[in-house]
Structure formats: structure tokens, C-alpha cells
Amino acid sequence: MTAKFEAIYFDGLVNKKRRVTLVLGPTLDICEDGAVLSAWSYVDVRRIPAPPDVMRLRAIGAAQLAHLDIRDGDTQREIERHCPKLADDAALHADGSTLNIVGWSFAATVSIVGLVWFGVPFAADRLAPLVPVAWEKRLGDAAEGQVRELFDGKSCASPKGAAALAKLSQRLQDASGLRLPATIEAISSKTPNAFALPGGKVFILAGLLEKAQSQDEILGVLAHEFGHLQNRDHLRRVIADGGIAYLFGLLFGDVTGGGAIVFVGKTLLTAANSRETEAQADAFAAQTLARLGRPAKPMGELLLRVTGKEKDGFLTILHDHPLSEDRLAKLSAADKATAEPVLTADEWKALQKICD
Amino acid sequence: MNDMTMEAAQRAPESSDIVFTGHDDEFRDLLFKGAPLEIVTVGFYRFWLATKIRQHLWSHTILDGDAFAYLGTARELLIGFFFAMAILAPIYLASFLLGVEVEREKSFASLLIGVFFVAFWQFATYRARRYRLHRTAWRGLRFQMDGSGLSYALRAMGWELLTIISLGLALPWMQAALERYKMRHTYYGELRGDFVATGDNFFKHGWRLWVGAALTTTTFFAGPVLTGITKEAGWLLLMLPTLAATVFIYARYKALQWKWWLEGVCIGDVRATSTLERHALSGNYWTFTGLLFASVVAALTVALAIGLMPKIPGIILGVLIYLALIVQYSILWRTYFVQRVWRIVVNSLTIHNLHAAQEVAMRLDASPPTALGEGFADSLDVVGF
Numbered sequence: 001m002t003a004k005f006e007a008i009y010f011d012g013l014v015n016k017k018r019r020v021t022l023v024l025g026p027t028l029d030i031c032e033d034g035a036v037l038s039a040w041s042y043v044d045v046r047r048i049p050a051p052p053d054v055m056r057l058r059a060i061g062a063a064q065l066a067h068l069d070i071r072d073g074d075t076q077r078e079i080e081r082h083c084p085k086l087a088d089d090a091a092l093h094a095d096g097s098t099l100n101i102v103g104w105s106f107a108a109t110v111s112i113v114g115l116v117w118f119g120v121p122f123a124a125d126r127l128a129p130l131v132p133v134a135w136e137k138r139l140g141d142a143a144e145g146q147v148r149e150l151f152d153g154k155s156c157a158s159p160k161g162a163a164a165l166a167k168l169s170q171r172l173q174d175a176s177g178l179r180l181p182a183t184i185e186a187i188s189s190k191t192p193n194a195f196a197l198p199g200g201k202v203f204i205l206a207g208l209l210e211k212a213q214s215q216d217e218i219l220g221v222l223a224h225e226f227g228h229l230q231n232r233d234h235l236r237r238v239i240a241d242g243g244i245a246y247l248f249g250l251l252f253g254d255v256t257g258g259g260a261i262v263f264v265g266k267t268l269l270t271a272a273n274s275r276e277t278e279a280q281a282d283a284f285a286a287q288t289l290a291r292l293g294r295p296a297k298p299m300g301e302l303l304l305r306v307t308g309k310e311k312d313g314f315l316t317i318l319h320d321h322p323l324s325e326d327r328l329a330k331l332s333a334a335d336k337a338t339a340e341p342v343l344t345a346d347e348w349k350a351l352q353k354i355c356d
Numbered sequence: 357m358n359d360m361t362m363e364a365a366q367r368a369p370e371s372s373d374i375v376f377t378g379h380d381d382e383f384r385d386l387l388f389k390g391a392p393l394e395i396v397t398v399g400f401y402r403f404w405l406a407t408k409i410r411q412h413l414w415s416h417t418i419l420d421g422d423a424f425a426y427l428g429t430a431r432e433l434l435i436g437f438f439f440a441m442a443i444l445a446p447i448y449l450a451s452f453l454l455g456v457e458v459e460r461e462k463s464f465a466s467l468l469i470g471v472f473f474v475a476f477w478q479f480a481t482y483r484a485r486r487y488r489l490h491r492t493a494w495r496g497l498r499f500q501m502d503g504s505g506l507s508y509a510l511r512a513m514g515w516e517l518l519t520i521i522s523l524g525l526a527l528p529w530m531q532a533a534l535e536r537y538k539m540r541h542t543y544y545g546e547l548r549g550d551f552v553a554t555g556d557n558f559f560k561h562g563w564r565l566w567v568g569a570a571l572t573t574t575t576f577f578a579g580p581v582l583t584g585i586t587k588e589a590g591w592l593l594l595m596l597p598t599l600a601a602t603v604f605i606y607a608r609y610k611a612l613q614w615k616w617w618l619e620g621v622c623i624g625d626v627r628a629t630s631t632l633e634r635h636a637l638s639g640n641y642w643t644f645t646g647l648l649f650a651s652v653v654a655a656l657t658v659a660l661a662i663g664l665m666p667k668i669p670g671i672i673l674g675v676l677i678y679l680a681l682i683v684q685y686s687i688l689w690r691t692y693f694v695q696r697v698w699r700i701v702v703n704s705l706t707i708h709n710l711h712a713a714q715e716v717a718m719r720l721d722a723s724p725p726t727a728l729g730e731g732f733a734d735s736l737d738v739v740g741f
Contacts, residue, residue, distance in 0.1 A: 011494030015545060015716045017422065017495055050421060051415055063718075065427075065496040098393065101404060105397030142459030143468075149463045246448065251398045254413060 001004035005075040011037065011065030022068070024074070028059075030068065038062065038245065045083040055079065055085075112247050121236075121245040121273060128235040133180055133199070136235060140199025154355075156186040156206065161354025164347040168219065171342050176226050176288040184222060188355040192306045196225040205356040212302055215341055215348040219292070220285055220299020220331070227284030233277045237270075244269060246267055278321050279330075286334035293339025300328030372710040376702040377523035378416030384687075386412060391686045395679055409690065410488075419494060420710055427498075428527035428727070434488075436727030444732070446622035463688050474516075476732070478509035480539070483729020489542060490725050500719055503541030505729070511537060522564060529555030535617065544623045553620020561616070563666045567608050572601040603645050607638040614701050625712035632704040637697060644692035651684050 009020040009030050020037065022027040027039040040059040048067065050056030055070040056078065070076050080086060169184045181198045192207035202225045204218070212218050228234065286296040304324040322328075343351065390405035407430040408716040410717035451473075454464035482505040515530035532555040542549035576598045580590025615632040622628075658677055662670045 012496045013718050015497035032696065049411070063496075065493055065498065067496060102393070102397055103402060105400040106401065109398045114636035138460060139456055142456045145459060145463035242448070246441075246445060250399075310375065 002346055005070070005078060006072060007075065008069040009037065010065070010067055012066030012140040016021055019057040020068075022070075024060055028079075028082070039285065040084045044087055045079070045086060046088060047086045057083075059250060071181065083158050085180035109251065112250055116247050116269060120240050121323070123243060124236040124240040124291040127239050128232040129131070131232075131235050135210075136180075136232075137199035138196030139234070139238070140197040140201055143197045151189045151191070151205070151218070154188050156355035158350065158354050159355065160347075161186070161352075164343055167347065168215075168222070168342055168351070172219070172222055172226060172288065175291040176223065176230070176284070178226055178230055180229070182226060182229060186354045194221050194225055196228045196234075198232075198238075200229060202229070204228070208283075208302075209354065211305060212352070213305075214298050215343050216289075216294050216298040216350070217302035219294060219342060219352070220289060220296060221302065223285035224281045224299065226288065228277070230284055231277065231280055233281070236277070237274075240273065241270065243313050254338070277321050278329075282330065283334075286331060288334050290334065290336045292342065293337065295335045295337040297328070297335045300324070300331035304328055308349070309338060362458050370709060370711055372420045372707045374417065374702060374705045374707050376413075376417050376699045377700065378412055378695070380695070380699075383691065387687045387690055391683045391690075394686065395683060400434070403648075404439070404569075406433065407432070409694065413695065414492065417698075419700055419707060422495050425493045426491055427493055428487070432727040433730055436729070436731030439726075439728050442729030443728075471513075475509045475716065476511040479505040480729055480732035482508040482607070484733045485538065485729075486725045487727050487730050494544070497545045497716060497718060501541050501725075502543075503537065507536070510539055514549040524569070528558035528562060529568075531555070531596060531613070531617075532558065532620075535620065540620060542623070544713065545721050546719045547624035547626070547713060547716050549621065549623045551620050552622060553616050558612075558616050562609065562612050565605050565612070568601065568605045572598055572605065599645070603641055604638070607641040608634055610641075610697070611635065611637045614697075615704075618701070618705060623713065624716075625709045627708045629706050629708065630701070630704045631706075632701065636700055636704065637705045640692055640700065642695045644688055647688055648685070651681065651688075655681050713716040 005022040005024070007020055009018045009024050010016070018032050018037070021031045023031055024038075026042055028039070028045060029036050030038045035143045038059075040062065044060040044062075045057050046060065048056050048058050051073060055076045057068040057070070058066060070079065110176065114244065132353075144252075165184055165186060169182065170280075175184060178200075180200050182196075182202055184202045184204060186204050186206060186209070189205040190207045190210075191205050192211045194202065194204040194208055196202045202222065204222065209218065209222065289299075290298045307321075341348070380473040386405075386408055390401065390408065393401040394405060407426075407428060410426045410428065419426045419723060451469050455469050458465045458468070482503075486501040486505075489501045492499045512534055515526065515533060519526045520528050532551070535553070536551045539549040539551035575596050576591070579594055580587050583590065585593075611632055611634055614637075615630045618628050618630045618632075655677055659674065662674050662677075665673070
């Protein structure tokens, strides 16, 4: 016995909307005006997503977008009775359950965070020594141009001051055994700071010379910057930052404002990393100063003077330097003063006035 | 019947209804579930949410009794995104190394490399549009798009440069040119698209908005200088009026742009007219602004209260509030910039000559597009729906 039911049919080749009769015989026959347009095997029929109340069917082997729309409840039940694999359609399940998505996202996050936490620093440590010094210098040149524009300061070189600086630099390099020659340059900026660039350039800003109460303070800061050069901290930083940015880029994407979460995560991570490298540079400085027979404590005192008290500050976890109090304590512990100062009193005065 | 009326009957376009039947509540439920899930899945749910949103919008848009169908899947978007990230990795590295070399010549010259990424962004949006069109069907027949993303990106860059130089005056002609390119490469089955609206027409209706925008910008930046009050005080005073003017101008601009675009689009002989009024989107954007403003004020109030709290619970509460703000913004944005606009715009439409789109045959497409374009767009932080 065959029964006839009404449906709407699109053949997926032409956009014509056909009112058809379904004949449920040996196959599902789609008929229009008595002619069979298509015959579907019952095992090939699949249900696909559709508006509520509508049963939408496609068939394996038919044109990709060919489909039947059935609104009548009785017809829908008949189809369900005849077609055994109705609910097998991949499209119905293609996107997985919400729980699945949450689970896989969690796994992906754990893997990405693990890579960022362990993988990236490891890769940076291994890759940085492989970068030729010539490349490092190129990176340094690029950064130097920016520094000069940003600080807008003139290079300072009063003859006596420059001579004192050169002497200081030579003694420091002799004692520290740097892996590449360094050049120290003073810049007339009020900011109390000093920094090194990849390739061996070290800048000291006039603001820091002004704040210093003894030459050992400056000596310590420069030794610390040499520590960064020795450890290739810039290269490691560049490699790590690139890796972290890329990996975190996998998360969030366009969730509005989600970028800020990534930013906070990145800040915490790089802060933690950089606290470590700063501590290493401090240790290098202490070593160098010990070889020169000069005390390490003054450098810690200068830092504390520049930053102010940090211990009771808010959000100390975000600091990219170890707290000044802790650094002072560590440096004091390493203090070994056995030799005369590097510069004479006059030379030190000239160095302090190098920008005047 | 005399000849005159015969001719009039032939000329009078047959018109068909297009309606949006989706309920605001349904869409809200979709977002209330999806937006928090995006946070929980650190963003990976965005592919699923975007797909659900499109399915909702497409399937509730009914032309002449039949709904549009969105055939894309979240999995395609996810894979597209991963491929894009893989392809972009060496590009990022190359741009960094090139940047270093350029910097050595001239400081900050590497910012120019940003231009490359703007062009790439244009390429990505073109490919993303291609993907979306190809996953759109009506009456069992797909939309399609060909043309070259590269060619489009070059045109777009040229026009953008011109628009910047002309302080935005070239914008109408830029949009006309770019829409022409996109629509002439758009197909519904064998029917080819076209874009017939002109930049002149857009300019004629929109030049007042340009003047308004210019006045607002000038007042905001030059006002404090001219009146001699301090910069900070001036900006504080001008902030609210500027915001109001911006919302007003933007809402008018979008309404005008939609109407102009819709009435310029054709597929074969099928055309559309829109009854969208100048102020049709104003209420929508004002609601968005009001809700956003209220939530920011509320968040700031709580943030002040947190300052008085002990440190650790304060931080935890702060993080929670921040996450809530993100969720809320994501919901507001998708509601007022996507669904409401879609509903208002679709319901303003009448389609003409739909009989020209009866019995359209399938167009053979040698290479169906992947979601790679969307992946590029997503990884470059393009917000799209």
C-alpha cells in the first residue's frame, strides 16, 4: 500500500519552488503532476536544521542543496517511521555539544598557557645565543634611533666628563669580561634612568647622574646594565615577546575587550620573567663590583632613592623589577669593598657635570 | 486598456515582501548564553556564537515566503582561523625583520609596515564576504562571489588614501566604487549582481553630516585653545556634547548609508527599495549609548567601593566586574549593532521584479571558498558578524 503526502521541494539545481506529492513506496518518490522528479532511498534520507515546525530533509547522493520541507505533522511521523537514519546527518552534529566545546577550549588554554610559561622562555634561552652579534647590532641600531628621538636629549661629552666616563667604562669592561665591547653614552635627559641596547650600547641619563651621591652608585648601575648585555636579555625578551603575542593571539580574537585580558596576562608574565632577568643582572653587577673591589650596596641605595619605597605598594606582582628594598638587601649582602674608588674625586665631579 | 496604462502596468515593478520574523527575546537568549561562554572558553566559542547568530538572522529573514539559509559551520571558522594563524606566523616574522632594517634607516619608519597590514585586512574582509555569501542560500540555491581579494585590496587602499587626503570628502565615491566591485562579482545562481547607486547621490544627501562631523571635531580640538581655558577642563566640558553629536551624526550616517546601499544593489533585474527614514536608527544607537554609559558609571562606582575593601577580595571583585563588563559590552554590541539594525533594515525593504529570480539555475564554481578569509579577518581583530 502506498500513501501520498504533500511537501515543498527544491532540487538544488534551479531555485524553483515545487509543490510536490511524496509517494512512500519502495523508495521515497518526489512527484509533481504525476511525474517522478526524484526517488530517494529511505536509508539515504537525513534531517537537517530548519525553522521550528518544519521538517527539512536532504538525501545522500542528491544535489547538495536539494531539500524537502514538510510542515504537516502526520507526514513528518510517516517519514520518521520510514527513514531509519534520519538523525545521522553530520550537519546536525557538526558543531558538537557545548560541553565538548568548553572541554576542548579548556584543554587548548592549558596547552597554550603551558607553552607560554615553560616553552617560550626555554625557546628564548636556546635561540638567543644562536643569533649572530651582527644581527644583534642591527637590532640595537634600530632601537638607538628611536631612543634618540624619544628622549630628544643631546649626547653629552664635556671633555673631562667624557674622559672620566671612558675610564669608568674601561675598568668595568676589564673586570666584567663582557662577551662583546660596550660603549657608554650620556644623554641630557632629566629622567633618572640608564639602559642598555642589544649590540653593546649603554645609555645613562643625566637625571641619574644628578641623583647619585657617590660614584659607586653609578658604577653599580652600569655594571647592572652590562649584566643585561652579557645575558642577551634583549634578544631573549624580543623572542619571548613575539612568541607570547602569537600564542595569546590564539585566544580571544575578536571578543570585544577580551584583548585586555590577554594584555593583563601578558603583563603579569613578562613582569615575572623580567624580575628574574633583573635579579640575574644584579648578581652579575655584584660579581663585577667584587672583582673591582668596590661595594655593591650603593647601587641598591640609589635605586631606592629613585623609585621611593615599594614594599607597601599596591599590586607588587605587576612590578617588572624586583622591589628596591629586596634588591638593596641582596646587594648589601654581596658587599665587598677592598679597593680604592675607580675615579678620583675630581673625575667623579667631572662625570656628574658631563652634560653641563 | 489603452497603451498608456499598459505601459504603466509593465513599468510598475512587481513587488514582494521581505520580513524579519526573529524575536528580540530569542536573540537575547542566544547572547545571554553565548557571551558568557565566550569568556569561559577563552574566546573559542566565538566561532560557534557567530554561526548561531548568522543562522538566527538568515533563517528569520523571509523573502516571498521562503527563508534564507546559512550553511556555514563553526568548525569551518575554527579551521579557517588556525590556517590563518599558521600562514600569518612567517609574515609576522618577516615584517619584524624588515621593520628592524627600515628602523635603521629612519626611526619609526617601520610604522609604514602597518600599511601592509591595512591592505591585508582589506583582502581578508573581501575573502570573508566571499565565504559568507557562498554559505548563504535561498530556495536551495547559493549566492557566490568571484573577483580577486588582492585587486580589491589595492583599490580599497587607493581610495582610502584619497579619502584621508580629502578629509573624508571622497568617502561617498570610495564606497560606490568598492560596492560596485563587490556587487559585480556577486552572484545568485547565474544571476549577476550590480551596484547602481552613485557617489554623487550619497554626497548630495550626506554632505550635511560631513559638515557636522567637521564642526564637532574642530570644536573638540580647537575649542579649548580658542577660548583659553585649560585643555583638560575644556575637554571635560566638551566630552558629553561631543559624544551626543557623534551618536547623532553616526546614526544618521548609517541610516543614509543603508538606504543608499540597498537601493543601489541589484541581482539580475531584482531591485530593492527601502523606506528607511533618516532617524530610523537613532533610537537604536541612543539606547546602546545610554546602556553602555549606565554600565560604565555603575562599574566605576563599584570600582570606587573596591578601593575601600581589603586587597585580595577587592582584586577578585575587580576582575569579576571587568569580566561582567566585557560580557555586557559583547551583548550590547551584538544586539544594537547587529540584530536590531538587521531587523529595522530588513523590515524597511520591498523587493521588486522578483519574478526575474524565478527558475534561476546553479552557477558552477570551480573552487568553493574556505573560511580562511574569515580566519585572517578574525586573527587581525576584525569584528564582523
